Amino acid sequence: MPNPTAAMLVIGDEILSGRTRDSNAHHLAGQLTERGIDLREVRFIGDEMETITVVVRELSAKYEHVFTSGGIGPTHDDITADCIAAAFDAPIDVRDDARAILSAHYEARGIEMNEARLRMARIPQGATLIDNPVSAAPGFTLKNVHVMAGVPKIFEAMLASVLPGLSGGQKLLSRSVLLNRGEGDIAQTLRDLAESEPSVAIGSYPAWSGDGYQVNVVLRGSNAAALDRAVVALKHAFPEARE
Amino acid sequence: MPNPTAAMLVIGDEILSGRTRDSNAHHLAGQLTERGIDLREVRFIGDEMETITVVVRELSAKYEHVFTSGGIGPTHDDITADCIAAAFDAPIDVRDDARAILSAHYEARGIEMNEARLRMARIPQGATLIDNPVSAAPGFTLKNVHVMAGVPKIFEAMLASVLPGLSGGQKLLSRSVLLNRGEGDIAQTLRDLAESEPSVAIGSYPAWSGDGYQVNVVLRGSNAAALDRAVVALKHAFPEARE
Numbered sequence: 001m002p003n004p005t006a007a008m009l010v011i012g013d014e015i016l017s018g019r020t021r022d023s024n025a026h027h028l029a030g031q032l033t034e035r036g037i038d039l040r041e042v043r044f045i046g047d048e049m050e051t052i053t054v055v056v057r058e059l060s061a062k063y064e065h066v067f068t069s070g071g072i073g074p075t076h077d078d079i080t081a082d083c084i085a086a087a088f089d090a091p092i093d094v095r096d097d098a099r100a101i102l103s104a105h106y107e108a109r110g111i112e113m114n115e116a117r118l119r120m121a122r123i124p125q126g127a128t129l130i131d132n133p134v135s136a137a138p139g140f141t142l143k144n145v146h147v148m149a150g151v152p153k154i155f156e157a158m159l160a161s162v163l164p165g166l167s168g169g170q171k172l173l174s175r176s177v178l179l180n181r182g183e184g185d186i187a188q189t190l191r192d193l194a195e196s197e198p199s200v201a202i203g204s205y206p207a208w209s210g211d212g213y214q215v216n217v218v219l220r221g222s223n224a225a226a227l228d229r230a231v232v233a234l235k236h237a238f239p240e241a242r243e
Numbered sequence: 244m245p246n247p248t249a250a251m252l253v254i255g256d257e258i259l260s261g262r263t264r265d266s267n268a269h270h271l272a273g274q275l276t277e278r279g280i281d282l283r284e285v286r287f288i289g290d291e292m293e294t295i296t297v298v299v300r301e302l303s304a305k306y307e308h309v310f311t312s313g314g315i316g317p318t319h320d321d322i323t324a325d326c327i328a329a330a331f332d333a334p335i336d337v338r339d340d341a342r343a344i345l346s347a348h349y350e351a352r353g354i355e356m357n358e359a360r361l362r363m364a365r366i367p368q369g370a371t372l373i374d375n376p377v378s379a380a381p382g383f384t385l386k387n388v389h390v391m392a393g394v395p396k397i398f399e400a401m402l403a404s405v406l407p408g409l410s411g412g413q414k415l416l417s418r419s420v421l422l423n424r425g426e427g428d429i430a431q432t433l434r435d436l437a438e439s440e441p442s443v444a445i446g447s448y449p450a451w452s453g454d455g456y457q458v459n460v461v462l463r464g465s466n467a468a469a470l471d472r473a474v475v476a477l478k479h480a481f482p483e484a485r486e
């Protein structure tokens with residue numbers, strides 16, 4: 001069975017303007033690879049209702065899972081929950097379960113619950129809440145879309161509570177071989193290797209060390225024996241190879 | 244006149260697997276903002292011919308500029324140039340101008356020119372070369388698509404040679420105000436401010452310092468007077484505000 005597929009949607013003008021550097025995509029990528037879920041694409045888009053709604057619908061239809069980050073806080077530019085509701089024609093309003101979580105959190109801290117904070121209890125009908133151990137305001141899952149906060153600490157905590165509930169696939173195995181050569185010296189060998197071991201995906205990542213060219217060859221696949229054959233062949237072709 | 248629009252396409256399985264963390268999107272975002280070009284979306288996709296071709300066509304039709312990073316090296320997984328050619332039905336082959344640049348570079352270093360390295364001289368017909376001061380192998384511009392390397396040092400150098408040739412728009416001005424409050428305390432004020440100064444885009448970015456809640460309010464727009472009014476109003480509402 002092929003692995004489940006996924007896409008990510010990073011929402012926020014501050015990412016596209018260069019003010020903020022997203023780190024959630026990289027975190028999600030690593031976590032999904034760990035679980036054998038194939039991340040197929042990531043999109044960064046701005047705080048724009050129509051765009052978010054259309055893209056959510058598109059990605060939700062195309063992939064088994066969609067993960068979003070950003071736009072679920074209390075301020076006027078936090079429109080993600082409304083967009084998700086619109087994408088699936090789901091009614092949205094303050095929900096009692098979410099309000100109860102927020103009320104308890106604020107009461108314990110002597111913070112007043114106001115209209116802005118109450119906005120964070122707006123959850124589409126039919127959605128399941130995602131726990132937020134950092135600042136209480138929950139994320140949610142509606143259909144196959146997991147809606148999470150943009151602040152990395154909160155995104156990561158929410159993801160940690162979502163992932164155990166998803167079925168994973170076959171975990172990708174990975175081997176990495178370092179060569180002191182230029183990519184151009186090894187390209188033909190890699191091409192031959194890719195042909196003789198079609199189950200192994202071979203990537204090469206050049207770097208410059210102080211002493212000259214280096215290239216990291218990364219071999220990935222779920223067939224351990226094929227991976228092993230490919231690594232042996234590579235070391236045979238380039239005896240200086242270090243794994 | 245509205246600012247020119249742009250999209251970015253980050254190409255590479257290694258980004259989606261979490262092996263490599265992209266830094267080119269953030270760099271491009273900052274550079275385009277500097278020049279008054281609006282980055283509207285970023286997509287990360289894998290090394291997959293059909294996907295790259297379709298997405299390039301879509302983004303090229305939708306935005307004034309498309310910037311790509313990744314997939315133009317000498318190895319079998321470097322397929323970006325062929326995809327761009329396919330997207331525009333342009334013939335592609337080794338081009339004399341690109342070959343001459345590579346030959347001179349390798350000759351000077353005593354490196355042999357082989358078939359793999361010659362792949363990097365495959366440039367679609369009609370494209371303009373982009374200078375690569377780091378490792379010689381050129382990028383190229385075909386129609387409104389600027390095709391650049393994935394290695395950050397090379398991407399940044401190529402971008403620096405492309406940007407001066409593009410017309411920019413009105414540069415976005417930005418002011419930033421730090422408040423020692425939670426977002427929920429200021430949301431109503433921000434909403435009112437956004438309504439009374441519609442030319443100013445207001446974003447709020449919460450953080451936790453050791454002492455408690457903080458929020459950075461970022462005000463952006465091309466109208467300096469309106470920005471100034473908004474900052475004054477914000478400081479009036481929250482006297483502890485620091486710009």
